[in-house]
Amino acid sequence: MTTQKPIKKIMIVGGGSAGWMAALIIAHSVKEKNIEVCVIESPTVGVIGVGEGSTPVLKKFFDNLGIQESEWMPECNATYKSGISFDGWSTKPGHERYFHPFVTMIDNLTLPVFINNVKARLNGEDVCALPDKFFLSSKLAESHLAPIAAHNFPFFTTYGYHFDAMLLGKFLHKKALQMGIRHISAHITDTRLDISGNIASVVIEGDDNLEADFFVDCSGFAALLIGKALKTPFVSYADHLLNDSAIAMPTEIGDAIPTQTVSTAMKYGWSWKIPLQNRYGNGYVYSSSFTTADQAEKELREKLGLLESDTQARHLKMKLGRVEKHWNKNCLAVGLSQGFLEPLEATALYLTQMTAAIFCLFLEKGDMSEQAQNVYNHEINHYFDGHRNYIIAHYKTNTRTDTDYWKANAANLHTIPDSLKHVFSTWMEGRDLGDEIRRQKIDTYYPVASWYALLAGMGVFPQVDKSASDTGQNKGEPLGDFIQRCALNFHDHRSFLSAQKMAT
Template sequence: MKNASDNIKKLTIVGGGSAGWMTALYLNKLYNSTEKNFEITVIESPDIGIIGVGEATVHSIRYFFQAMGLNEFDLLKETNATLKTGIMFRNWMKPHADGTMHEYFHPFESQLSGSFLDINSLWMLSGRHEFERFDEGVCLSTALAKNGHSPKSRQSRQYEGLVPYGYHIDAVLLARYLRKIAIENGVTHIEATVNDVEIQGQNIQAVLTENGDRFEADVFLDCTGFRALLISKLKQDNWQSFKEALPCTKAVALQRSMPDGESPRSYTVATALSNGWAWQIDLTNRQGTGYVYDGDRLSADQAEQELRDFLGAESDVIKSVHLDMRVGCLKEFWVGNCIAIGLSGGFIEPLESTGLHLINLSAGLLATHLDHGDTDQSVRDSFNRLMNGFYQDLKQFIVLHYCLTDREDTDFWRQAPATVNQTPWLKEQLQIWHHKICEYQDLAGSYSTVFTDENYRYVLYGMGHHPALKLSVDQGISKDVFDRVKNQSNRVLSNSVPHLDYLNQINL
């Protein structure tokens, strides 16, 4: 007679970091809450550091943390986190006629409703682009960002806000925090460095450590980062590069003290430089910043110097790291009994903070595809098709930010508009969007997982790609609509807590 334990399968995750521990926590909660179906083990090397240069998130990561039962206050304190309402893009177009820098804000928020006509068309037809940014006219988050306020009121409960929000988070501290929670909930943690993989047919039989230990499992998850140590052993010629569309494959990351007189912003800043762009992400204890650049045009030393010049001579740099980024994704994320999660599966440059989102997405998709019995090949094919779709969808959304530029000051920016040729669907849609509004139906049926028509509009109209609409509108009705938005914005601002006050309250 078989014991219940005979039905328990072994699932081993090689690699910690955000990918390993988010996935371990998710699968453990799903499969082992009622009865134990999988024995989940994370083998994490004490010698191999995680990328962990700082992490901004999209707003949907809140739902993951909440579903995992994490206390939001503890999460914020343990990871030196701040709140994020969106991204301020600066210098992605030529300066304005008066010499001021071009900028626009991409919030997580939906555009507000109009009247008989959608508010996006109404904004165009009312000529408001002549005196205000699109985000200023159609959403509430911009007022919070401008005034240094958080998305929280004093009455907001955990994971709730006046507008959608994500986080700025220390990725190293996040991995440690998730590891602690996962171990408390029954995940096995082994500190060891895997240096070899034992293959049998199309499956991994075991992983071997430098200490000579051997670990067998039914399912292996490859969370080894850009090394892709496990999945690369099972299938050769499995990589598809996005470099032609997204040529920024290098980065230099600096951690520095918060500049004197500044407090943590509730938004990310992405400033275009000569051959790429710089991020600025404020934590409670420091600022994470970096330069994502085209390594064919700049050396590592040149990039670091340009970043330091941008930040200013007074910057108190704590440490710097140079990164080679493998931009693209696998053709097959799931081969045999091995699934690649996180950087081992693919990477899209972090312009829209999709790193943790893709881990969350992968773990959730794996949960619906992974069976306690033997997995049919059709299920693997489904997982691979969907994951490829997600990466291709994100690729074209990132290309959108570059291909609309009118900058001509360097070869990098002069050639940026041509990147749209690597995304035929987007190229066709941009032509259509010269003549009509970007709307939900344009993207319906795509693989979009977080960026919808609303997100496309913030970028399109922030970059000046306005449709030539011919309708006439009642200017009185238009004024009423945008006055209502302004009044809503003022009410939200008056109900919100200043960002620094909120952080101080959490970190007492």
């Protein structure tokens, strides 16, 4: 049974981006209350630090804390992100590459045209249904334009970020100390429970006991509290998502800085290319069931032109899935300790942010009851499972046949979730996809436009005719000129970042 004793001290175990983000969100939430927030961080345990992309929700985190982009972005070599380009996932004519946009305010004018074209295409008409042609973000990414419009263009633009994860963790650490969050540098050796099974304290080297009323586990895959101490069951996603390994390598960047992540299909997974101010972050997410680490590294080096280079590669193992209870007794798991989805849709910081922010709604009300835990865990599990399903959809809809890996993903050897089955059947039968997305409450994290972009971008249409490609005509007025003229209100990405840096 969860204690209802008033919370006076919250201890966060682990630093990194997740630990310091959780600390800032919680401390900001309870700033009017007499609650101490403390972060204990081991000086000997490293941070994974390779996640370098975000969704647009990260902007809300900085906005809520009053942190300007001109302050944090230069310190983290950060760049803007207008969306993701998927290269080689589909082999269908006209859909071998597509851009998945972050939908902006101006796209309210063009989105209906896109959806109408998709519906017409589903009915067999030869019209353009590639998302690239309908969204301002696509044009910004294509032209290397920062998604911040001139003042006289009165439309809000939605965007995410690319950043150096190590530098972001250091920046958040600095801001946390400025906010008055206490930092303890010590290595945890044990965890002690009380007679009710709640966490009473953590033990650090020297056998000192550090007590708190509530604990937040940000200890990464080690899951020191939620896993090792509380034995919270883990729900694996390995049957649905085959990738369990990754390699990360940097390369140089030229004068032009793109505003998109590029995801390229490889033999046994996919590679990422993320532009930062000072370099590209590259990586290969793959399945160790289909290739070895050495073979995967060679394939990535060949792609990057680094076969003869001494550039070091970081090899990582991924444990895909989530805990059954993210909030268990007097412990909240945040970040890798609570679960992980492969980085295809840059969900890591999003889930960290939402996990902490939604918990704070209960904390602010002082509701630490078992019923509150159940409601909370149901909601966070819905987020994790929903994001998993969206990622599954990328693999299930691929049409590659060059390796057994891609064939296995398309065949989906394990039963796909019923939720996703309903989405696919609604799409293929030409029924209103928006109704189904809203019925399942999927739109709380992936809006209808995202599903249209994914399924249309991959060319998921019944009896696709070779002539029905991106060369088809729009139903309605041509949009190219309109989008081009809108793009005139935006500036070159590198120039914009340079001006931002000079302003600090």
